[in-house]
Amino acid sequence: MVDFTVPVYEKLASWNQNARREYISACLCFPYDNMHPRSAVIQHLQAAVSRLQKKQPVIASEIHLYRQSGMLYLAYNPPNCFETESSVVTVEERPVDFLGDDFPRAYQELRDLQWPPGFFMDKHQLLGLGDFSIFPRARAFRLQVTFLEDGFLLWVHLHHSVGDAACLSAILVSIAAETCGDNDALSPPMTPLQPAKLTASIAPDISWHDLATSCPELGLFPENTPFDSVAAPLPRLDPPPPAAQPHTSAIFVIKVDALKNIGEMIRLVSCVDNTPSIFVVLSALTWNYITRARYKHEVAYAMATPEVATLGLTTHWRQRAFQKEAAPYFGNASAGVITRVPRDVLLGLSGHPSRPGGLPAWVPAVTESIQVAFKHVDEPFVAVRTAMMDKAVREGRVLGRTTSPFYAGDLEMDSWRHLGVHARWEIPGVGVAEPDRVRIVAGNTSGGRGALVLPAKHDAEYVELLVTLAEGSMKELMACQEWMTLVDRVIRAHGET
Structure with missing residues (x-):
C-alpha cells in the first residue's frame, strides 16, 4: 500500500527512459499593459500552478540521473506530503536582457516582425535550463516569464523524459484553467507509471x-x-x-x-x-x-x-x-x-x-x-x-x-x-484570453x-x-x-x- 505522506522515488517507465533527455519548450506571446504591476502577474501565475501541482504532483517532480546505470528516476511529493523548496514549481522571472542583445525590447517590434523563429529557438542556455551532462538533476516542469514594453512572454518547459507534447499541452490547458478559477483542471491525479x-x-x-x-x-x-x-x-x-x-x-x-x-x-x-x-x-x-x-x-x-x-x-x-x-x-x-x-x-x-x-x-x-x-x-x-x-x-x-x-x-x-489550443487564460494586465502566437523553443x-x-x-x-x-x-x-x-x-x- 502506498503511503501518500512520504516522498516518492521511482524508476521512470521505459517510454520515458527512451525519450530524448532534454526539455521540450514553447513560448506564449501576450500583449500586456505595463501600468499593471508585474508582481501581480507573477503572484497570479504562482497561485495557479501551486493549486495544480497539488492535484498533479508529477509536474513538481525532479528527475535524477544515476550515472552508473544511465537510468533516470523520478522524485516527487504526493499530495499529502510536506512541501519543500525543491518540491514546488516556482514561477521564475527571466529579464529580457538575458535573451541577447538582438531580442526586441518592445512587444510591438516583435509583432511587426511576426514573431520570427530565430528569437525563440535554442534559447535553453540563455534561459538557464542546463543539461544532464553538467548536473545530474533536472526539474520536470519549469515556468518562466519575461516582460517587454507592452508585452509579456510565458516560457513553458517540460522535460521530455517525463512527457511529450501532448503532456505539455495538457499542462498548459490546466494552468490556464487555474488562472480562470477552474478547480477541475487536470483532475484526478495521473500517474507516471505506464500500463x-x-x-x-x-x-x-x-x-x-x-x-x-x-x-x-x-x-x-x-x-x-x-x-x-x-x-x-x-x-x-x-x-x-x-x-x-x-x-x-x-x-x-x-x-x-x-x-x-x-x-x-x-x-x-x-x-x-x-x-x-x-x-x-x-x-x-x-x-x-x-x-x-x-x-x-x-x-x-x-x-x-x-x-x-x-x-x-x-x-x-x-x-x-x-x-x-x-x-x-x-x-x-x-x-x-x-x-x-x-x-x-x-x-x-x-x-x-x-x-x-x-x-x-x-x-x-x-x-x-x-x-x-x-x-x-x-x-x-x-x-x-x-x-x-x-x-x-x-x-x-x-x-x-x-x-x-x-x-x-x-x-x-x-x-x-494543437498544443494548448483549448487554453483560455486570465492574467492580470493581459486583455486577451489567448496568446497572439505560440513559438517553439525546442x-x-x-x-x-x-x-x-x-x-x-x-x-x-x-x-x-x-x-x-x-x-x-x-x-x-x-x-x-x-x-x-x-x-x-x-x-x-x-x-x-
Missing part, C-alpha cells in the same frame, strides 16, 4: 532481431554507448560529416484551404472515400520539396545518401491504442512512424499539385505511403515497441532512430498545431534539419510550418517556384526581408 498491459501480448524472451524487424524506426546502438545518445540518429552507411554551412530556420505560412483543395484532388484521383488530412498532405509536399532543395545544395552527400528516402513522423499512440488502459498515464506516448519511398520518386518527377492539368504522380503515391504508415499504429504496434524499450532498459542498451538528418532524403516532421527538429507545424488557434486560416535547414538548402527551397506557389508568406529567422 503493464501494453506488453501483455509479447513473449518476454523475444529477440533483438525480431524486435528490430518489427520496429523499423528504432535501432540499437553498440554496447557501452553513453545514454546521452538515447533517441539520437543511428549511423547508416558511412556517416558523412555535418554540413559545413550554418543552419537557419524559417516559417512558411500556407493557406489551409490550399492544402484542403490538394487533399480533395488526391481523393478524386485515388478513387477513395476519405480525403487525406491536412497534415498528411503537408507532410508529402514538405518531404518532396525539402529533399529536392537539399540534393541541389548538399551535393557532397549524394554518394553517401541511400537510394531509399525516409520520412519520420510522430504519432501519439494513446489516441489509437490502449485508450482505456492509458487514460491515467502521464508520460511519453509519442511513437515514431516511418515511411520509405525510392529517392527517385521525390527527385525525378516535377509538377505542382495545384496547377491545371491534374496531380503529378508523386503526390498521391507519397500521400498513400504516409497514410498506410499511420494505419499500422494499433495495439500490436504499441506492444512490440514497448517490449523493445523494456528490453533496452533491462539490459542497459541505448536505442536510436533510423532516420538521419545527415542524408538529403531523410526528414523528420512533427505537428504541434521541439522535434532532428538535430538541425526538420519540419514542425506550429501551434495555431482553432479557426486559423493558415498553417505555420517551421523548417530548419542548412543555409544553402534553405535558399534552394525558397527559390523553388513550385514550393513557393503554395506559400502565402515567409517569416525568416530574425524577420529579415
Whole structure:
C-alpha cells in the first residue's frame, strides 16, 4: 500500500527512459499593459500552478540521473506530503536582457516582425535550463516569464523524459484553467507509471532481431554507448560529416484551404472515400520539396545518401491504442512512424499539385505511403515497441532512430498545431484570453534539419510550418517556384526581408 505522506522515488517507465533527455519548450506571446504591476502577474501565475501541482504532483517532480546505470528516476511529493523548496514549481522571472542583445525590447517590434523563429529557438542556455551532462538533476516542469514594453512572454518547459507534447499541452490547458478559477483542471491525479498491459501480448524472451524487424524506426546502438545518445540518429552507411554551412530556420505560412483543395484532388484521383488530412498532405509536399532543395545544395552527400528516402513522423499512440488502459498515464506516448519511398520518386518527377492539368504522380503515391504508415499504429504496434524499450532498459542498451538528418532524403516532421489550443487564460494586465502566437523553443527538429507545424488557434486560416535547414538548402527551397506557389508568406529567422 502506498503511503501518500512520504516522498516518492521511482524508476521512470521505459517510454520515458527512451525519450530524448532534454526539455521540450514553447513560448506564449501576450500583449500586456505595463501600468499593471508585474508582481501581480507573477503572484497570479504562482497561485495557479501551486493549486495544480497539488492535484498533479508529477509536474513538481525532479528527475535524477544515476550515472552508473544511465537510468533516470523520478522524485516527487504526493499530495499529502510536506512541501519543500525543491518540491514546488516556482514561477521564475527571466529579464529580457538575458535573451541577447538582438531580442526586441518592445512587444510591438516583435509583432511587426511576426514573431520570427530565430528569437525563440535554442534559447535553453540563455534561459538557464542546463543539461544532464553538467548536473545530474533536472526539474520536470519549469515556468518562466519575461516582460517587454507592452508585452509579456510565458516560457513553458517540460522535460521530455517525463512527457511529450501532448503532456505539455495538457499542462498548459490546466494552468490556464487555474488562472480562470477552474478547480477541475487536470483532475484526478495521473500517474507516471505506464500500463503493464501494453506488453501483455509479447513473449518476454523475444529477440533483438525480431524486435528490430518489427520496429523499423528504432535501432540499437553498440554496447557501452553513453545514454546521452538515447533517441539520437543511428549511423547508416558511412556517416558523412555535418554540413559545413550554418543552419537557419524559417516559417512558411500556407493557406489551409490550399492544402484542403490538394487533399480533395488526391481523393478524386485515388478513387477513395476519405480525403487525406491536412497534415498528411503537408507532410508529402514538405518531404518532396525539402529533399529536392537539399540534393541541389548538399551535393557532397549524394554518394553517401541511400537510394531509399525516409520520412519520420510522430504519432501519439494513446489516441489509437490502449485508450482505456492509458487514460491515467502521464508520460511519453509519442511513437515514431516511418515511411520509405525510392529517392527517385521525390527527385525525378516535377509538377505542382495545384496547377491545371491534374496531380503529378508523386503526390498521391507519397500521400498513400504516409497514410498506410499511420494505419499500422494499433495495439500490436504499441506492444512490440514497448517490449523493445523494456528490453533496452533491462539490459542497459541505448536505442536510436533510423532516420538521419545527415542524408538529403531523410526528414523528420512533427505537428504541434494543437498544443494548448483549448487554453483560455486570465492574467492580470493581459486583455486577451489567448496568446497572439505560440513559438517553439525546442521541439522535434532532428538535430538541425526538420519540419514542425506550429501551434495555431482553432479557426486559423493558415498553417505555420517551421523548417530548419542548412543555409544553402534553405535558399534552394525558397527559390523553388513550385514550393513557393503554395506559400502565402515567409517569416525568416530574425524577420529579415
